[in-house]
Amino acid sequence: MSLMWRLLSISVALSLSLSAATDKDVIKFVKRGLSQNPDLKVYDVKIIEKQPVRRLKGWDAYIIAFNIGIKRGDSEQNLSQRDTIFVKDRFVAPDLVDIKTNRSLKERIVLSLDKSFYDEKHHIFGNKDAKHKLVVFSDPLCPFCREVVPELFEVAKKYPDIFALYYYHLPIQSLHPASVPLAKAIIYLKKQGKKDIIEKIYKTEFNYEEHDESKVLEELDKKLGVKLTTKQINQPWVLQELNEDRKKSQYLMIHGTPTLFVDGKYDPKREAYKKFIPKNKKEVKSKK
Template sequence: MSLMSKLLTSTLITTLTLSAGNTVDEKELLNYVKKHVVLNPQVEVKGVTIIEETSHPDIPGWNVYLTTMDLNYQGKEIKAPETIFVKDGLATRNLVSLKNGRDYRDEIKPTVSDKFYDDAHLIFGNKNAAHKVLVFSDPQCPFCQEVVPDIMKAAKEHPDQIALYYYHLPLLRIHPVSDVLTRVMHLAQHEGKMDVLPKIYAMKIDPRETDMKKILAEVEKQTGYSVTAEKVDDQKVKDAMKADSDAASEMMVSGTPTIYADGKWDKMRNKYKEFIK
């Protein structure tokens, strides 16, 4: 069971009467979350922030609130994404089509704001390129390995068409080796050694490996990039990884690769190909 499932309920039919109409505020959503979403008594709900209010053409009449819940669990501060659907004074966390089984929680993500397109996360392409692609990724994720190196290549070869912004999101429960690998990528990027990044994606290494000495030795062997454990363990590097994790929470990203093309979620992960035709 994941940490998030320990914190939340999973019912599909929970509803709550809100003020009249579809428009709600953060106070109303906070009350809803406390009563119907976070039922673990060990979890303190400290606040709910509305990231974006949107809609979906397939569910007319429903307002969709993309939010971040600020939680405290056993002394640990957690930012957890939550989608809440509101219509006619009712609210629910899940909205599923009986006709085709589509869960609209999986269909809607926030629009990327300009603050995510900063120089620190630009890895390939020119910042004034015609199109922006933003990626949340883990180099050990097999789906990322299929897609992300190709996007890197496209942005490198077409710098005036694609500016590629990269955020680290290591899935440590699945492959803890990514804890070190993502920090190595961060260091290589900020040293201007961009050629190392796709090589990290091509590495063959035990995803459960946690011995930093062994991991760094494999990095050097397979990519040619040498870096010390001291640099990898630098607090500034760890803070950068935490900032990327917080960005993922704000964008309601929980899996990899999650890709945005010109600010919109690219569900099929191939929109970038249209930018280089």
């Protein structure tokens, strides 16, 4: 159960207005619930984004940001967090779970992104002024990423006036330790104008369980002929870019990889871009 829901008073769990809830009702509900706790001081509650829940008519996901103060003896700890609640008519729930798959729908709620994510640092293939913008957060050793992301590379290279692809690093160290030094290597090599190396890495098998960065780089050299040192890939600017990408993934509430956005909207099935792929040469010209 989420932090915000644990802090809310159960006594107001169904205290939305009798008619369909408005955005103001949702904010009041959260504020009222938090205020029931004598150890909390509520400074601000706001709705960051409201999204209809896919395939569940009438349900909306509200992404809420809240700033509170928590009493710790004679001191106060300030806390700023975000959470998601689900609302339909006058009912609210902390999560919705698919009874067939046992999957939490909260984990599938991701914020939309703005144009600031279309920057030079992360642009990799396609023309920057292309009609459709693709943004992917990926781990180079994630099995699902290795299926999806190479297709994004190909489509952006084949139709550069239709697709611009922006790549963000999100190596999952707990699952694929070797992906961290590989992500840093990609950042370093892209800066040197060798962005094609990312395609080769995605098509090459690595020992994903390797923790020793020097051994990962030795494997990179042996298999792809790329010579790098741990000093090169651990320069402050490399680490900064990787850390910034991680922070952006947290801001967007990304829970896994690959996470794809098409024209700013989260695409859970990673297939929405395919409808823009031309079927013939005549259609290529019309889609530009």
